[in-house]
Amino acid sequence: EPEVTQTPSHQVTQMGQEVILRCVPISNHLYFYWYRQILGQKVEFLVSFYNNEISEKSEIFDDQFSVERPDGSNFTLKIRSTKLEDSAMYFCASSTLAGGFSEQYFGPGTRLTVT
């Protein structure tokens, strides 16, 4: 069964460093998303992406964040200068249709620890 994959599973970085989280969405999916979950809190939407453009972003997704689809398979989330409060589990998701017409499938997540 096709699945969303993410690497690395755990990333430890120092405050102020740049990190890139990688995702390979399901191959026939066209819509891609990043969510995060701070320990003990709700899963929160960060950004949605379609046709090489951001379609929506939350207030969390400030200038320190960027997303890219560098080739036909990878989808990346970059945090330019990490802060302690960026420590969280980051989930990538993908779907065939947008706008809630199809379910989103989630990857296993990358646990980011900023020290």
Added chain:
Amino acid sequence: EDKVVQSPLSLVVHEGDTVTLNCSYEVTNFRSLLWYKQEKKAPTFLFMLTSSGIEKKSGRLSSILDKKELFSILNITATQTGDSAIYLCAVFNAGGTSYGKLTFGQGTILTVHP
């Protein structure tokens, strides 16, 4: 602001019991409601509901949506220890010209004892 509230926050039962998990929502431009099961890491998709009153079933799990009263329930019958997990409810807000986003509830932690 979109809001999704789940209850109870946690539930402890014994194998064989039946449980009902609740999800209420306040979302502009509602499109669909989704249930996920979260064990160690990734939320795993269970159901997507878009129409009121139509029950969706998968084995011992079932779910239904009430768009008039703005809630959904997830039922699990004959629970097993493998059902122990966090159950997440999420609502899709197809707002404006965007492709929409999922707003999640805080989850219900279900623990099933042998």
